[in-house]
Amino acid sequence: MNLRTAARGFVAFLLSVPALQGDPNWAVTYPSSNICELRGSTVEILCNYKYPSANRVEKKLWFINKHKGAVDLKDDTDYTDRVEYSCVEPSCSRPSCTGTCTLRIKNLTQSDSAEYKFRITTNNGGAYSGAPGVKLSVTDFQVEVVILTRYHDGVQLKCHSMCYLPRLTYTWYRNGSQQYQGMYWFNINPEYRVSCAVKGSEHLHSPSVYAPEIPSVGWTPPGVIKEGSSVNLTCTSEANPVAKYTWTKVTTGHPPGRSVQGQQLSFHPIQSSDSGQYLCTAKNDLGTTNSSSFSIDVKYAPKTPSVSVRPPGEIKEGGSVTLSCSSDANPAADYTWFKDNQPLPWEPRRPYTLDPVSSKDRGTYRCQARNQYGYLGSNSFFVDVLYAPKTPSVSVRPPGGIKEGGSVTLSCSSDANPAADYTWFREHGGSVEELGENYTISNITTELGGNYYCEARNAVGLQNSTLMFLNVTATPSSPSSMSTTVAAGTVAVLLATMLLFIFLWMRRKRSSRKARGQGGRPDTREESPPCPVYDNVSALTNRSASAAQREPIEEQDDPHYASIHISRSKNQEVPRGFAGSLVESDHTEQVLYSAINLKRPKAVPDKLMSDTTIK
Template sequence: MIQTLFYVSGVEYQTCNRVIYTDRSICAFKGSSVDISCTYSSYQTIRSKFWFSPERSHQWQSPSQPEDLSEDSQFAGRVQVLESERGRSTLRITDLTESDSAQYHFRFTTGSFEWRSSLPGTTLTVTALQVQVTRITVHQSDTEAELKCHSSCSPAGRLSYVWFKNGQKVTGVETSSFKGRVYPGDIISCALKGHENYGSPPVYAPKLPSVSVSPSAEIVEGSSVTLTCSSDANPAAKYTWYMKNGDPDLQPLSKEPQLVFSFIQSSDSGEYYCTAENELGRRTSDYISIDVTYAPKLPSVSVSPSAEIVEGSSVTLTCSSDANPAANYSWYKKNGDPDLQPLSKDPQLVFSSIQSSDCGEYYCTAENELGRRTSEYIYINVTYAPRLPSVSVSPSAEIVEGSSVTLTCSSDANPAANYTWYKENEDSPNASGQIFTITDFRAEHSGNYYCEAQNRRGRHNSTLQLIVVAGETVIS
């Protein structure tokens, strides 16, 4: 009880102006109705009285002058003030919304007094119903769950509830709890009986998750890439990310809605998927393909056949490089003219009948729009039989009997040739080696000499005729 003291002509009069609220706080469900009551009295005749809410002061013409709640547009058609007995006022608000949560005060005036106590009135809290889900058992095609229609209010008395499944009332259930099997696509909600239009938000298993990638343009190695998984679900879904063909027994790549590659690598290319799960079920997304582009890696070069290369055979050099998009290749010969056209613009450089002149070091380049790499050198060694040997004589002037004569044989060959010297009509060789020296040339040494150049690829002979005349040897 609140008393007010007045002073008139220096004389103190104790009078009793009072407002007593029935409830200091009330909690009510969204969509329901509430009665907020008080008793009031005054020693003077009350001229006006109304209910107001301080939280609505922003709508008043003057913030210091409360206005009648029944004239507030927010409450139009939803407010009644009832006077069931003298000195008792009841504010009835119907079709409650959460925005109605506020303090409510009663105000009255007399000819000389205005009740505007700053003390709290009645605090109203409007709360919506929520479905709480407790998973019991997960089956292959459905989930067995217990659902509870819950509110932060603790209403007095027994309330009746209505349960809805896929828009249809669940018959035979009027309690706050409901047990049942929930299938993918099921939508479940609850409401207070008689207030079905103010039901709880529906609960349901996750819908098919959608996946997105950022950036949506080309993904370049070394850049930052984020995959995002989202699914409509209530309760909210928990997310998990996996890579296709990964080990399902390993830990997931992420347990967040986003899978972030801060510095993506070519090895991260592949197909990814996510799962969305809540207490009512689990759904798996479609695959999303991640194609990481990158400049060519160091090219590798190979030669076929890998065995010894023989002149006249077919030889293929192959260049290969890991690149995305695929690389374009070019072949070059070391010390070749860089301004000339490449030997080949294909991954393979083919010699259909390789020649000794093709011996040398070769290299290739691999190039795409992201970069260019050059291979290491590969040496091509072409083997061939000795060419026609050439023979030289020293001295090259007249050869005098008794002098020293040196014969030299040379032949282009790979591998290098071995040399043997023969005299015509003699079966046994006269000497071996590239150089054959006769230190004391005599008449009996006259004759036809030739050398044989030989390697594992073949042999070739050369002829030299020596003639001795009158103590001199003439070479022809």
């Protein structure tokens, strides 16, 4: 069956319309008023015409109503090289001429669907066309999908065209290979691509029907996905009938999350929490296909860095401690460490271990996380390193020499954590039972001079300071110096008195012996003149010595001796009542001592003792 024969077989009815009402010599008629053809085929549209034999035909053309006026299809760019006219010369006899003209259109498209008309123009200016014209419908073969549930899950396909084409035989194709002829196909496999064609026009296949192919996923805008931007994901799959799409976020080791229907998945704006694996599912009546998992990697600046310390709890000097900084960031952040707001030359990512930790590591730490999208600092935290007191240092106030009677404050300080408690000690004297950083000695004396030190102690350990020597200098105004001076003066007066008494006693004794040697009684002799008063002890002593040389003493059975040594400080005044002067000593601190041995003669006249007067 050729196309022309097939087309003629589609005629539903014939319609003849006179070109000019009332004049039977003018007419344009069409054998078929409706023609249905397949896309890509060739169609022929035939018309019959007649006109008065007295006229002569000058132009014949076919046109459609889409243009204003009758525009020859040969001049229409949409039909270029696709339109041909095949007209038979008219046969004339009085009173009219008759003829035929056929329009042929090749490679039909669906846009060729229209109403076509034929027109003749004669030499007397008459133009005539038939109305209505021929309606052409261009269509594809279509496959109708029917799901069978009668026996088992399966698919039934039906091949048909939009317009009625009787007595057509259909041929079925699977994946391009001819299978069999008939209107229906049963139990299609999701892997098949099935089409059909009309026998005799096998080159004109219907569109194939098939299950969705593996979907592809894309996103806009392309490139890196940054947090806060708007992102659209699109799922595309080749399928006929058209597939429906479902989006699901999947996480390894977890059940799928909530599903979203639609070919496009939109994020306005996208968040870091939207990062993850996504799956697109395409489904039609012929099958279901999943895409490969698609990863959304949202880039963002660091968020809230946190610092951890291991091991937790107290940190003691000499131990080991590891500082770590972490932050939610994509890509992973690099870290800068700060101690007391000064950057540390630590590696940018690894945890840092202080091993061994020392008191110098005590301070306030923080870290800063940074990547190419931004940076953020952590909160500061304090690393408190506990350590025993370092060697304490001792100071004295006021500085310089220490004079007797003044006030002195010793201060002890030590680097320790926790803060140290202090106890004061005096060398060879034990604890002075003074607690505290400062030890004050009020009204200090020379006896309180010497070496002092302090002990610093906390829960971690203890340490002693070096010795601090207190050199206390005696001063005239001090109570100790005054008491020493008074004591020395008292002893000096006592010794001088005793020497004077001895001297007078010895002189009286000598006088008594002299009187006995003359036969007289001492008590009947003329009373001796009063003893002279000597101004100083030296003169007294010298005089006594010279007298002894001039007048030797006959009895020396009872020796009388005395030794006196008096030392005083420079510029020390001699007490009143002490005659003469004492030899000064360059020593500032001496021991005052004396030894006196007096032995009384066997017979000391009572009168002599009673008459002796010290002035």
